[in-house]
Amino acid sequence: MLTLALGGSALTAAQALNIRVLVVSAPQLTVRLPGTSAPAPGTLAVPGVSPAPLPMNAWSVGVQGDNLTLNGRDAGSSTLYLPPSPGSVVEIAAKPYRGGVLLRAISGSVQAINVVDVEDYLRGVVPAEMPASWPASALAAQAVIARTYVAARINPALPFDTCATESCQMYGGLKAEKPGSDAAIRATAGQVVAYAGRPASTYFSSDSGGYTASSAETWGRDLPYLPAQADPYSAGGPRARWRLEVSAAKVAEVAARYRVRVGTLNSVRITRASLSGRAQEVTLTGTGGVTRLSGADAGGFVRSLGAASSRVTLSGPVGPNTPLVVEGAGAGHGVGLSQYGALGLARQGQDHLHILGFYYPGTTLGVLAGVPDSRPVLALSRPLPTLAPTAPLALTGSHGE
Structure with a gap:
């Protein structure tokens, strides 16, 4: 039997090791109970709402004003809750999850939140x-x-x-x-x-x-x-060592995103690195001056060039026919x-x-x-x-x- 409890109060301390995972947010989605039959009359939270013409164990959930809708009809609440039970599975937007689902109307969309035991959550x-x-x-x-x-x-x-x-x-x-x-x-x-x-x-x-x-x-x-700290064990991955050649046009485009205004670039260098060898300051020199990017901007600039990590060295002048060479280690x-x-x-x-x-x-x-x-x-x-x-x-x- 399916019961949809109105509101979010059904999440009690007894279910405290259940994890609530936002899995979908969309203007409309379908929730289905695989392998179940139609609920008995009167067991839905909204009397008179029929699941037809969808399969008898499925509901189309949307938003009307501040409330959710079931198969196009006002559900009378901004939240609906299908609690988990031992071995239960719920299909949300055509994807199966263990546990149950909490549905919320928020800013014109339906949030589907999978409510699942922490150990079952880890399985996914x-x-x-x-x-x-x-x-x-x-x-x-x-x-x-x-x-x-x-x-x-x-x-x-x-x-x-x-x-x-x-x-x-x-x-x-x-x-x-x-x-x-x-x-x-x-x-x-x-x-x-x-x-x-x-x-x-x-x-x-x-x-x-x-x-x-x-x-x-x-x-x-x-x-x-x-x-x-040194990590000699991380040596066998496909991106343990890598090399990129970045065109001058690409370097200039990335620099512009970071509001670098130095005219035509001719040099990009890492002028300060962290203990782990990651970029902490990048100095960009051009025909119109010099700009330094530091901290998160330095690492972000390097990653925006296409680097898998900011543990890199930069070499070569930057010019119309001369790419910036980025050699790096690791990913993330x-x-x-x-x-x-x-x-x-x-x-x-x-x-x-x-x-x-x-x-x-x-x-x-x-x-x-x-x-x-x-x-x-x-x-x-x-x-x-x-x-x-x-x-x-x-x-x-x-x-x-």
């Missing part, structure tokens, strides 16, 4: 963030940091906790699930990285390029467990865990605790233990083990994407 996250064919300990490390990330974001005062895109964590729902990542999630059930009794900020990137970046140099926020911001570094460590036989201990030094292994006030509580166990950097073994075979 881990294989979307890391190839499920990778070694078990690398997948286990990814599972722990993904769980940590979302545990830190649970906030009943907000309409949802996280989103399903790379702006938060990639979440592919039921179709993304893989046996290898499912096993890693089960093996680490409840485990999180903690610091000072709270979930740590478990940032990660694809490839550190041989040296992780600190949170201070990247975002101006100094977290002691996110330092700049470089803060925290390097996925290709985790792969390298796993192939050396390191377990997920040593992987986490290397990339988040000084942190503790915690376990989600309680749910007062609709927020998880951490039961702290032991410090994560330390791992001194050593030269990595040779990596062979496919590394995934």
Whole structure:
């Protein structure tokens, strides 16, 4: 039997380890319950609304004024809630998800928020963030940091906790699930990285390029467990080393985006780099003067040239027939865990605790233990083990994407 509860009050403390994931926002969408029959008369929240002409287990949800509509009829509320139940699946905009769905009318669109148990949520996250064919300990490390990330974001005062895109964590729902990542999630059930009794900020990137970046140099926020440090394990990825040639026209176009006004460019140089080798100041010289980009603008300028990371060197004069040569290492911001570094460590036989201990030094292994006030509580166990950097073994075979 389907019940759609009006309003958001049905999210209670008993469901506190359910994660609310914004999966779709659109003027109209379809919600379907796979494999169910039509609800009995009177069980819908809006009496008299028939699911026809859609399949008998499907509803077209839209917005009229401040309220949602079901199959074109006013639902009488700005929210509708289909709570999760054990083993339940809901299809939202033709994509299946475990759990239930909370629907909200907001600014002329329908927000569809998947309400799902945290461990089931991870089943759609881990294989979307890391190839499920990778070694078990690398997948286990990814599972722990993904769980940590979302545990830190649970906030009943907000309409949802996280989103399903790379702006938060990639979440592919039921179709993304893989046996290898499912096993890693089960093996680490409840485990999180903690610091000072709270979930740590478990940032990660694809490839550190041989040296992780600190949170201070990247975002101006100094977290002691996110330092700049040598990372010899991150050496086997497809973008461990790369080279670009950027035309003068492209360089000028990017410079204009950063409001650089120096006439015709003839030189672009990195004049200050961070401890990890990432651009902190870029000096652009032209026929009309000199401009310096610093901090986030320096890194943003480099990335806008097409660089996979800001751990680069720039060489060559810039001219009509002379490109700017960009040589770099790694991919992404470089803060925290390097996925290709985790792969390298796993192939050396390191377990997920040593992987986490290397990339988040000084942190503790915690376990989600309680749910007062609709927020998880951490039961702290032991410090994560330390791992001194050593030269990595040779990596062979496919590394995934």
